[in-house]
Amino acid sequence: MKCPFCESSISRVVDKRAVDSLGEIRRRRQCLKCSGRFTTYERLANLELLVVKKDGHKEAFNREKLKSGIVKALEKRPGIEKADNLVGKIEKRFRRKGRKEVTSKAIGQMVLTELKKLDTVAYLRFASVYRRFDDPEDFTKELSSLSN
Numbered sequence: 001m002k003c004p005f006c007e008s009s010i011s012r013v014v015d016k017r018a019v020d021s022l023g024e025i026r027r028r029r030q031c032l033k034c035s036g037r038f039t040t041y042e043r044l045a046n047l048e049l050l051v052v053k054k055d056g057h058k059e060a061f062n063r064e065k066l067k068s069g070i071v072k073a074l075e076k077r078p079g080i081e082k083a084d085n086l087v088g089k090i091e092k093r094f095r096r097k098g099r100k101e102v103t104s105k106a107i108g109q110m111v112l113t114e115l116k117k118l119d120t121v122a123y124l125r126f127a128s129v130y131r132r133f134d135d136p137e138d139f140t141k142e143l144s145s146l147s148n
Contacts, residue, residue: 001029001040008033022090049094050101058101061094063087070111073075073126079119086114 002009008031015028025042049061067087074080090110094102108130115123127133127142 003031003034003036004038005036006034011038023092035061037042049091051107052101052103054104056146061091061102063091066090066107066111069129070115070122071121071125073115073129077119077122079122082118086111086118090114116146 001011003011010032011029012032013027014030014037017026019026019041021130023043027040027042028037029040030037036071050058051061052058067083070083070086071080074083093110094107112127113125113128115126123146124139124142128139131138131142133139133142
């Protein structure tokens with residue numbers, strides 16, 4: 001681990017805590033050269049999960065890409081701080097199934113399911129992009145399905 005201040009590779013762990021919701025370990029470190037303090041997160045390396053896109057090509061699962069889409073849906077809404085937990089929950093579900101590949105459609109459906117429970121406005125925002133709403137009538141149909 002290199003110090004972000006002086007790039008020295010010698011540091012000591014000052015504090016260590018488990019981040020239960022994400023399955024990570026948070027370590028507070030102090031550089032032994034410049035005395036700067038910084039935080040690192042350690043996560044178990046999982047088997048690579050591939051996402052199969054609509055056109056059939058495959059790409060590695062990108063946690064940050066998924067988080068970005070969820071954060072955009074939750075922007076300026078209460079609950080935006082839950083984006084990390086939501087991403088972790090979705091990723092964990094797919095990894096528990098033991099598959100090496102998952103379709104982008106399955107990921108989108110799971111995000112919609114989770115957002116519907118968390119925030120209906122964020123759900124509509126995500127659905128409008130995911131399902132490619134073309135006109136206001138699409139919003140109306142989706143709203144009526146929410147109220148049923």
